[in-house]
Amino acid sequence: MMREVGTQVMEFYEKLLNGRDVRVRGYPLMHSPGTMTAILLGYIFFVLFAGPRMMANRKPFQLKGPMIIYNFSMVVLSTFIVYEFLMSGWVTTYNWRCDPCDYSDSPEALRMVRVAWLFLFSKFIELMDTVFFVLRKKHSQITFLHIFHHSFMPWTWWWGVSYAPGGMGSFHAMINSVVHIIMYFYYGLSAAGPRFQKFLWWKKYMTAIQLVQFVLVSLHATQYYFMESCGYQVPLFIHLIWIYGTFFFILFSNFWYQAYVKGKRLPKQAVQEKQNGTASGSTMVANGKHLENGTTHHENGSAHNGKVKKA
Numbered sequence: 001m002m003r004e005v006g007t008q009v010m011e012f013y014e015k016l017l018n019g020r021d022v023r024v025r026g027y028p029l030m031h032s033p034g035t036m037t038a039i040l041l042g043y044i045f046f047v048l049f050a051g052p053r054m055m056a057n058r059k060p061f062q063l064k065g066p067m068i069i070y071n072f073s074m075v076v077l078s079t080f081i082v083y084e085f086l087m088s089g090w091v092t093t094y095n096w097r098c099d100p101c102d103y104s105d106s107p108e109a110l111r112m113v114r115v116a117w118l119f120l121f122s123k124f125i126e127l128m129d130t131v132f133f134v135l136r137k138k139h140s141q142i143t144f145l146h147i148f149h150h151s152f153m154p155w156t157w158w159w160g161v162s163y164a165p166g167g168m169g170s171f172h173a174m175i176n177s178v179v180h181i182i183m184y185f186y187y188g189l190s191a192a193g194p195r196f197q198k199f200l201w202w203k204k205y206m207t208a209i210q211l212v213q214f215v216l217v218s219l220h221a222t223q224y225y226f227m228e229s230c231g232y233q234v235p236l237f238i239h240l241i242w243i244y245g246t247f248f249f250i251l252f253s254n255f256w257y258q259a260y261v262k263g264k265r266l267p268k269q270a271v272q273e274k275q276n277g278t279a280s281g282s283t284m285v286a287n288g289k290h291l292e293n294g295t296t297h298h299e300n301g302s303a304h305n306g307k308v309k310k311a
Helices: 002-018 033-055 064-090 107-125 128-135 144-163 167-191 194-199 201-226 235-261 268-275
Strands: 282-284 288-292
Touching: 033 128, 033 144, 064 107, 064 128, 064 167, 107 144, 107 167, 128 144, 144 235, 167 194, 167 201, 167 235, 201 235
Parallel strands: none
Antiparallel strands: 282 288
16 A cells, blocks of 8 residues: 555656756756755754854854855846846736746747746855854844745745746746845945945835835736636646735734834834834834844844844
């Protein structure tokens, strides 16, 4: 009995892999889900166990230089990804409603395959966000939501790239990359030091930008449910995208409520100032962190006081 079940599972697994888009199989990490799953499991093990144990008796690393390079490199990469998404369909042939995935070998279709894979690859690069937390001993920033997002996003997108690299399912990837241009630029300036604080006047809008992202993603996916017919080939991805966008909108709305309405997520000093009617204004950005006037604590930036959350 067990042998028959095992045989059926293997047959299903082989059919699952054989059904993938042949155009992406030669890309790094795309041969099978085993490699990327091992990387993500290794990431979780390092972040939760190996990393904290390694740093237990060590002083936190400063890593100012590497963080500046990392953040601005991510700005460049995210900008390129957005441009490629636009030029491979979103401002050329897509109608922004029901856009099927183009499985042909046309130059535009292959360009979409490349940028879809590049977006996936960028999710693995972003695991460095948490590595910096561990090495700098910012354990309070390593929340369940942070780890869930950084591990679940690349795992699900591997399947998305494998079966539908393009079409309406790629909208949220493009929007996410736009948001990351803004976020990593902010983190890069923050990591550069206090002298750049005067250029960060727009920090209070970071959470709003993230919430707008989730609204746009969910609304775009919602169109699917009101169309008489749509030829998008993998509807399951649309359902997952809608759930993902709505789920994170609720979570970050809750962060906003807790921080600004109830004040529970504000540092003690900020709460005291608020109670005394002298609050100088803090804001929470997309990584659940709080940004305070002149004293910021970011996911990748230089840390002083307070906390900041990232999606």
